[in-house]
Amino acid sequence: MATTADFRNGLVLEYNNDLYVITEFQHVKPGKGPAFVRTKLRNIKTGKVLDNTFNAGVKVTTARVEQRPHQFLYKDEYGYTFMDNSTFEQVSLPEAMVPFADLMKEGQECTILFHAETEQPLTAELPTTVELIVTYTEPGLRGDTATNTLKPATVETGARIQVPLFIDTDTKIRVKTSDYSYVERVK
Secondary structure (H helix, E strand, C coil): EEEECCCCCCCCEECCCCCEEEEEEEEEECHHHHHHEEEEECCCCCCCCEEEEEEECCCCEEEEEEEEEEEHHHHHEEEEEEECCCCCCEECHHHHHHCHHHHCCCCCEEEEEEEECCCCCEEEEECCCEEEEEEECCCCCCCCCCCCEEEEEEEEECCCEEEEECCCCCCEEEEEECEEEEEEEEE
């Protein structure tokens, strides 16, 4: 059991007979009335996001989960296949359980959450940033750097992201996985 004071991003809760992970939370203390906590909960099985408000101090049931390092091997008609780095066991996850899958390339290191009691895989998590090569983008104009203008680009995994004008094809860039945003060029 945990209270709303224990909330943090990534905490897994048992709520409405399902498992949810907290993606965002905000503790609110209005001038009039009791304090409460606004949360965004993502259903681990379906990936749907639910906005919920908890009264401050309410007890919630947490689920015990384990994070294990895995390596992404390939995608087929059954979903995404990962290999445990220590035991070399393979785990296959359906597409709904792999968020931001279009930023994942073969050989990518990631973390898979397992329910501790049932040993059931719950979801795959990518690192906060990934390094990808731009396969196609329109050429940028020289000297057009007065404003922070972005242009669309396609990376090696097929994902489309927005990059600054000075990024060209075959440039290696770092992308933030949570919102598909450009971070920096990789040397």
